[in-house]
Amino acid sequence: MNIANTMPPKQNGEMIRLCHRCQTPLKASMEVEYSRFLNEFYCSFACAVDRYFEYMESTCVDIDNTMPEKTEINNEGFLFVQEVQSDEIKPMNENEFNAIHPIGTPVLYYPIAHTPEYVETVTRSEAWTLESGHVVVKIKGFAGGVSIDHILKISHESEA
Ligand SMILES: [Zn+2]
Numbered sequence: 001m002n003i004a005n006t007m008p009p010k011q012n013g014e015m016i017r018l019c020h021r022c023q024t025p026l027k028a029s030m031e032v033e034y035s036r037f038l039n040e041f042y043c044s045f046a047c048a049v050d051r052y053f054e055y056m057e058s059t060c061v062d063i064d065n066t067m068p069e070k071t072e073i074n075n076e077g078f079l080f081v082q083e084v085q086s087d088e089i090k091p092m093n094e095n096e097f098n099a100i101h102p103i104g105t106p107v108l109y110y111p112i113a114h115t116p117e118y119v120e121t122v123t124r125s126e127a128w129t130l131e132s133g134h135v136v137v138k139i140k141g142f143a144g145g146v147s148i149d150h151i152l153k154i155s156h157e158s159e160a
Pocket residue numbers: 019020021022023024042043044047
C-alpha cells in the first residue's frame with residue numbers, strides 16, 4: 001500500500017509527485033486535492049473521493065449482502081437485531097445446577113475464573129442462592145460455599 005508516490009528524481013533532484021490513487025504525475029493545471037489526514041495528493045476531486053471511500057471501506061448498502069452484522073432493513077426502517085442469549089451462556093440457577101450435580105459429583109474448581117489453574121474435587125452440598133443472587137455450592141477441601149461459576153463438572157463423555 002505504501003508506495004513512494006513520486007517519479008524518479010530529475011537531473012536537478014526535483015521530485016515529481018504522483019496522484020496517490022491513479023499514479024498520474026501531478027501538474028499545476030490539475031485540480032489537485034490534498035488529504036491532511038492521509039498526507040496524500042490526488043490528481044482530481046474524483047480520485048480523492050474514490051480514495052476516501054476506499055480508505056473508509058465505504059460501500060453502498062445492499063439489503064441482501066452487505067448489511068453489517070445484526071442489522072436488517074425492511075419497510076419499517078433500519079433495525080438493529082438484539083442478540084439472542086443462548087442457554088449455554090446464561091448462568092445456571094441453583095435448581096439447574098442441582099439437577100446435574102448431585103452431592104458427590106466430581107468437579108473441577110477454578111479458584112480464579114478464566115485462569116487455567118484448577119483443583120479436582122467433589123461437591124459436598126446442593127447449591128443455594130445467596131442474597132446477592134450468586135449461586136454457591138460446598139466442595140470438598142474448601143470451607144463455605146464457592147461460586148458455581150468457578151465449578152466445571154468433570155465430563156467423562158469428553159474423554160472418548
Ligand atoms: Zn488520480
